[in-house]
Amino acid sequence: MNYWSDDCIFCSIEKGQSVASIFYKDELVIGFMEIAPVNEGHCLIIPRVHASCMADLEEETARHMFAVCQKTAAALRRSGMECEGVNMFLADGEAASQTVFHVHMHVIPRYKGDRFKVDWGPSETMSREELDIAATRIRDAL
Ligand SMILES: [Zn+2]
DSSP states (O other): OSSOOTTTTHHHHHSSSOOOOOOEOSSSSEEEOOSSSSSSSEEEEEEOOOOGGGGHHHHHHHHHHHHEEEEHHHHHSSSSOOOOOEEEEEESSGGGOOOSSOOOOEEEEEOOOOOOOOOOOOSSOOOOHHHHHHHHHHHHOO
């Protein structure tokens, strides 16, 4: 794993070579405002080390990243910006709609009537047997 990737916009922000509205920085992660926000306060938390996907991210960094996301969500609720709830969204892989290949968690303030939409209907109903088989496959892979 490289510390930085030369063609990565988030590494460029980490190095201070690209402008971002940064609200948090420590030894492992940075938090800054999403440039195309769904709602005011929509922000991103990224590891300072380049990791294109979750599998490349060290577990300690992933844990810390989530802890900072939790604190950020609480801060959004106290910020005075419209925030009745929070969604966190992490796209891991192109098929999952990842477009910047440096791990990042979206932390999105939500309120009734906002523009954020989740089109998340079940593609099919699975039987208990099928669910148990899926659980076994995941358990065996852990
Ligand atoms: Zn990067």
